[in-house]
Amino acid sequence: MTAVLDGVEAAVVAALDSVFDPELDESLLRLGFARAEVLAEGRVRVDLRLPTYWCAGNFAYLMADDARKAVAAVPGVRSVEVTLHDHFASKEVSSGVGRGGSFDDAFGDLSDGSGLEALRRLFWAKAFTMREEQLLRALVARGHTHEELAVMRLGDVTDGGELLARYVERRRRLDLPVDDDAPLAVMPNGRPIGAEELANWLRRARSTRISLEANTTLCLGLHATRYPDTAEVRR
Amino acid sequence: MYRAPDGTEYYVLDGHVHFWDGSPANQKNVYGKGFIECFYAYHSNLSPAEWVWPLDKFEKYDEGTMMRDLFEEGYVDKAIFQPTYLRDFYVNGFNTTEQDAVIAKKHPDRFILNGSFEPRDGEQGIRDLEALAAKYHVKGVKLYTAEWKGDSKGWKLTDPEAKRLLAKCQELDIKNIHVHKGPTIWPLNRDAFDVADIDDAATSFPELNFIVEHCGLPRLEDFCWIATQESNVYAGLAVAIPFIHSRPRYFAEVISELLFWVGEDKILFASDYAIWSPKWIVEKFVDFRLPDDIAKETGVTLGTDQKKKILGLNAARLYDVDVPVALRLREVAAV
Numbered sequence: 001m002t003a004v005l006d007g008v009e010a011a012v013v014a015a016l017d018s019v020f021d022p023e024l025d026e027s028l029l030r031l032g033f034a035r036a037e038v039l040a041e042g043r044v045r046v047d048l049r050l051p052t053y054w055c056a057g058n059f060a061y062l063m064a065d066d067a068r069k070a071v072a073a074v075p076g077v078r079s080v081e082v083t084l085h086d087h088f089a090s091k092e093v094s095s096g097v098g099r100g101g102s103f104d105d106a107f108g109d110l111s112d113g114s115g116l117e118a119l120r121r122l123f124w125a126k127a128f129t130m131r132e133e134q135l136l137r138a139l140v141a142r143g144h145t146h147e148e149l150a151v152m153r154l155g156d157v158t159d160g161g162e163l164l165a166r167y168v169e170r171r172r173r174l175d176l177p178v179d180d181d182a183p184l185a186v187m188p189n190g191r192p193i194g195a196e197e198l199a200n201w202l203r204r205a206r207s208t209r210i211s212l213e214a215n216t217t218l219c220l221g222l223h224a225t226r227y228p229d230t231a232e233v234r235r
Numbered sequence: 236m237y238r239a240p241d242g243t244e245y246y247v248l249d250g251h252v253h254f255w256d257g258s259p260a261n262q263k264n265v266y267g268k269g270f271i272e273c274f275y276a277y278h279s280n281l282s283p284a285e286w287v288w289p290l291d292k293f294e295k296y297d298e299g300t301m302m303r304d305l306f307e308e309g310y311v312d313k314a315i316f317q318p319t320y321l322r323d324f325y326v327n328g329f330n331t332t333e334q335d336a337v338i339a340k341k342h343p344d345r346f347i348l349n350g351s352f353e354p355r356d357g358e359q360g361i362r363d364l365e366a367l368a369a370k371y372h373v374k375g376v377k378l379y380t381a382e383w384k385g386d387s388k389g390w391k392l393t394d395p396e397a398k399r400l401l402a403k404c405q406e407l408d409i410k411n412i413h414v415h416k417g418p419t420i421w422p423l424n425r426d427a428f429d430v431a432d433i434d435d436a437a438t439s440f441p442e443l444n445f446i447v448e449h450c451g452l453p454r455l456e457d458f459c460w461i462a463t464q465e466s467n468v469y470a471g472l473a474v475a476i477p478f479i480h481s482r483p484r485y486f487a488e489v490i491s492e493l494l495f496w497v498g499e500d501k502i503l504f505a506s507d508y509a510i511w512s513p514k515w516i517v518e519k520f521v522d523f524r525l526p527d528d529i530a531k532e533t534g535v536t537l538g539t540d541q542k543k544k545i546l547g548l549n550a551a552r553l554y555d556v557d558v559p560v561a562l563r564l565r566e567v568a569a570v
Contacts, residue, residue: 023453052276053269056418056427088269103424110388112422119426126456204456207496210488211455214478217485218453221280 008076012036012044015070022120023059024216025127032223032230034067042078044071049085049230051222057089061106062116064097086226121174125188128170130212133205135163136185136198150195155180236562237310237546239521243539246547246562248554249314249513251413251448251473251505252305254338255330258295266383267324278510281477286512296509298338306345309506309513312547313556315347317377317413317448323384336371347554349375349413352404354396355384361403368407374554376409377448381417381427389419392436401440411553412436413471415448428454430461437465444553446503449474450493459496469553470497472545473507479519487529494535503553504546517546540564 016036017029028034028048037045046067050060064082071080084093089107096106104111136149139157157164168178176182176190183192185201193201223230237245257271275293288296305311316335320328328334332350339346350373352364367373381389390397392414404412418427430451437445450470451458462468470493478486493502504520506513525537543564551558 052273054273054418057423058425058427088266107423109386110421110423112424114424116424119424122426203495204460207456207459207492210485210492211453214455214475214485214489215453217478217482218474221481222276225276225280 008042008074009038011074012038012071012077015074016046016067019063019066019070021059022062022123022127023056023212024219025123025130025212026216028063028067031220032227033063035230036071038077042076044074044077044080046071046080046082047085048082049223049227050087051219051226053086053088055087057087057093057107057110058103058116058119060084060087060089061093061096061103062120064093065103068097068100124170124173126208126212128167128174128188129205130209131163131167131170132185133202133209135160135167136202137206138163140202146198147195149185150193150198152184153180154178154182154184157184236312237517237521243521244562245310245517245521245543246551246558247309247311247313247513247517248504248547248550248556249305249309249311249506249508250446250471250503250550251317252301252314252508253317253319253330253510254298254301254335255319255509256295256325256327256334257293257329258291261295261325261327261329263324263326267321267329270321270324270329274510277474281481282511283480283515286515288509293509301338301508302342302345304512304514305508309508310517311506311513313345313347314508315349315375315550315554317349318351319377319379319382319415320351320353321379321382323382332367332371332373347374347556349373349377349411350409351376351378352400353384354390354394354400355387357396360396360400364400364403364409365407368409373409375411375413376404377413377415379415379417380432381415381419388421388423389417390421391419392432398436398439401436401443405440405442410442411444411446412440413446413448416451416454426454430454430457433458433468434461434465437461437468441467443467444469446471446553448505450489450497450502452489455489455492459492462497462501468497469501469503469549471503471505473505473510476504476506476516476520477511479516479523483523484526486523487525490537491525491529491533491535494537494541495533499541499544500549502545503550520546 016034017027019028021031033050034048039045048064064084068080068082071077082097084090092106103116104113171178185193237247262268271294275290279287305314318332319330322328335348339348348371350367353360416428416430433445433447444467446469447458448471452474475489506516521542
């Protein structure tokens, strides 16, 4: 990638950076799983390369479809072609997303017909849980007690930095309130967590975080083994 | 047996080893190629550099190599052969019970031979399991729920046919059910790694032990939660334990979660040979010390007794293996 990007290229890169691997809760661009190339006449080519041949086809479809939509929304982009490489469902995903059809159409009998929204929400909830744990853990490290955390509002978190911003973003995804008056510690369904429940909740949330982080580590390792040249992108 | 530098001796029962043929000559299609190459990426990525094999050796290794890596150099006292059939991907299957049996017969004191069952074969599946039990007296089966078969791209332990086969296992005294949750393709719109069916099966079959390979990863948190509810659910350490070399911090976090939720009596060492070789894993595991902050936060201990249980004593209990008295825990040895 050149040091100076023209407007469209910079916007395409930013669009791709906004697309997340739902399972790992990280940007496709930062993971090194996707790259985009702006061609002539507003055509953009997006190449998706995942850690293994067997990465779940549903997540692959979500990422490919999200990438297509995000890049297509960039002003100046006229068409987007997304290609999933080296994958057992390369053909179904690439052509299904290209047609702009639904997941169920692309996979026919392999889907039970209810689409991908439940899956997406399940992983938003996991990502929410991880980000909440990271924030609350940092607050505990700063000396806040569980009793304090249970009565705190979002607006009470001063100096929350990136951890707070990331947590608020996932609250928004789950349609949970994000105003200053909203309770800080809540379940993925929005129910506030009482002081007496917080230790247990944090213990379980820690497992979610560790699972996601270990999975990310493994996936990045496998990806680097498979595509040594893309390791550069991640650094 | 592994003798640590401090003189402590550990009985080693490797809970998951293979003798496979993933060579191009045996590959039926592109999926067979994709499967062994995926294994090879796991092998290359997490092994220390000096333990990385060339691809052709990894695709098909010989008996002598395996015997040396496991028993002469790898400290393993006994190993459990876990089959992975994959007949849709490989002409002669990837690693069948029959292939394992040839080796196990030659070294009866070294191997425990496990079988498998196939819920999509209907009545024939029941008869096959009965025949396997009669011929090899297996005490365990390895189930790969992500296995493709014709139009089917996977199955669940809660499928009626699978439940019939689990009931048959109970009847035949096949009590150890090793479950490998690979990416189950059907229904493709749902979470491919969901472990909820293990919860259901463990409740329905309390006399069976369910050993979940690679401890439910990448759904560690769901697995841990199930294992706290079900006393007959165990964690196999394949895939998780090789993190000890290149990502020791993550290994510490994962093993701490398992110790906290699942407990030191229900975690089983597994190299998943030939994906990884036991020698370096055993050495590093015995030498491993949890970072202070993780030990403090979780309150768990990973000391000599826990390591002895994980490396061999827990699996020995499940498979009625007679461990030399000197290698048991001191309290137990005194009884």
